[in-house]
Amino acid sequence: RAALWQRAAGWREQLVAGVLADVEGAVESAAAAHEVVPGIVNLCAPEVDSEALLFLLEHDHRVLASAASSCASGAQAPSHVLAGMGIDRSLAAGSLRLSMGWTTTDDDIAAARTGVPEAIAKLRSHARDGAPA
Secondary structure, eight states, rough: OOOHHHHHHHHHHHHHHHHHSSSTEEEEEOOGGOOOOEEEEEEEEEEEEHHHHHHHHHHHHOOOBOOOOOOOTOOOOOOHHHHTTTTOHHHHTTTTEEEEEEOOOHHHHHHHHHHHHHHHHHHHHHHTTTSOO
């Protein structure tokens, strides 16, 4: 378990740092660094619809993710957990939760690290062209 915890912490750092560097306006929704769980990443991207993002990630990049907290899987509204943390509803609408565990591989992390910024860029591009995000 300790080895998995350490691997997940490294993967988490890669994902958060990479997405925040590549996605303008993206924020990590964790309250503070000491309160995060290594196997869970939650990011919010402005001007993005979570459901559309999830579709592109799965379809184009084979990355499975969620838009809500684990206690609200399947919910259509922005996360009540993020609202409770003070994250604006418009930003929470672009929420993305990635979970990592014992089946996660370095290739999975690379796919997410590349796929998340690419999918967000694609959605934003479509939105600028007048298509719904």
